[in-house]
Amino acid sequence: MQVNRSSLSLDQAPPISVPFRFFLTAPVFGLLAALLLLIYGPEALSTRWAPATLALTHLITLGFLGLIMCGAMMQMLPVLAGSPVPSVEWVTAVVHLLLSIGVLALAAGFLLGANALLHLALAALGGGFLVFIAAVAIALKRIQAPNATINGMRLAVLALFITVMLGLTVGAGFSGMISLGLLIPLTDVHLGWGLLGWVGLLVISVAYQVVPMFQLTPEYPARLTRLLAWALFGALMIWAPLYLAWGSGGLPRLAPDVWMLAPAAAYGLFAGVTLWLQQNRRRRVSDITLLFWRTGMVAIAVCLLIWLWGLIPAEAYRPAWPLLLGVWLLFGMAVSVVNGMLYKIVPFLAWFHLQSRQVALMSMGKVKVPNMKELIPDRLAQRQLYAHLATLILLTLAVFWPGFLARIAGLSLGVSCILLLLNMLQATRRYRQVNQELSEFAASR
């Protein structure tokens, strides 16, 4: 009998400070985005090219989504695949610091029109992401028998690399570092790879594990999990040159738009299957993360409708169209899913680290480890869900009536981010308390 005894290092899971550092910083960037919307008001929702809009978008994509996704990935690789990220504490310190500096410098650089700050941002973000990608790529490469989740994650990380390279190029062009033609189509390709590549592929591959695991649904159909990520990645590989060819006048706009029907349909299929699986879950209790996920999946359907609306030539040139698509892609789909996952990941990790320590100390019955619901009570998570939904509705309306509603939407986003931060701090505080009790127990023996 081949016994796996001692074949694994005891520190299989990274220290809790690794993911929590990212999870606790992300709501602060969300709060900065809210402050920006409060201060700049309608200007931030007038056109997607306004400096305040660019700053706001990147505070959400890099500061909120990017940090949580990086932290979660470093945590998930050892849990889901038994493959820890090498030198995880060092990588965490470097990535967290560089990304945080980079996001702040980028937002400030956009707002102040200061090229020096933009250059600092490009260096910090480029460095931070490259360290992250290299470390995660090593862990992903070591996995012997990759499943659909791991294959999806590999493609997502590749999409992140493409997004970062495009972002650095566009940033260098925008800040006058290099002279660059096709700035606008390159920006669209950058955000296509970022949202439909990195964010979308990571959401899909993580869904294959966490939707059946936490929501007790049937498994995703095997054929879907085998093909979807590859199909999406391939579709983006073809869409990007088609789009750039349109940008340089070589092709009619119809070519990339018709091609985009393929990834759009694939995302629609994923959202439809996920909603169907959730409808057929075994334990029919309502759950906050489930509601966040459902919001995200419905948002994908709304994005498809908004995108189809944009195919009407006269509509696509209205400034409201890309803003509306941005609101639903970012806040509707990405923020909903990522925010919702925190309500599973954070209490689970706090519980797990306390439980592990209790097992190591043999302190069962002496120190009570709180369960997940005690770490973040449902009513607190629910309150934040309502604030998030209110923000989504207010942002949608503010796209059409920015003068009246932009600042109210900013206020709502601020409330949602403060509640999220308080909920994360609540779990952290409870973790520290019980960890202290365990330390006292260890000292008293």
Next chain:
Amino acid sequence: MEHALDVSGLEPPEPMERILEALGTLEKGDYLRIMHRREPYLIYPMFENMGFAWHTRPGGPAGYEIFVWRQNDEAACAEIPPSRWSQPRKQK
């Protein structure tokens, strides 16, 4: 003697809670057969800390089977059935 535990329909962290609970009831010569839908990497270090050995193999009704017994309990180890789902491994 075999103690069977199916945790495939449970939401985390219940599988881990049930497994740790079940390990407390194992007598000499007993092993725990866990049916799980995925490989529970996080619990292995706990097995080690608690003085248990384990063997994981893909297959079974849930996707994975994990056998756990007390370290140095040769009798329990010898009782573990050969795999019905994957190529049988040579016994130690």
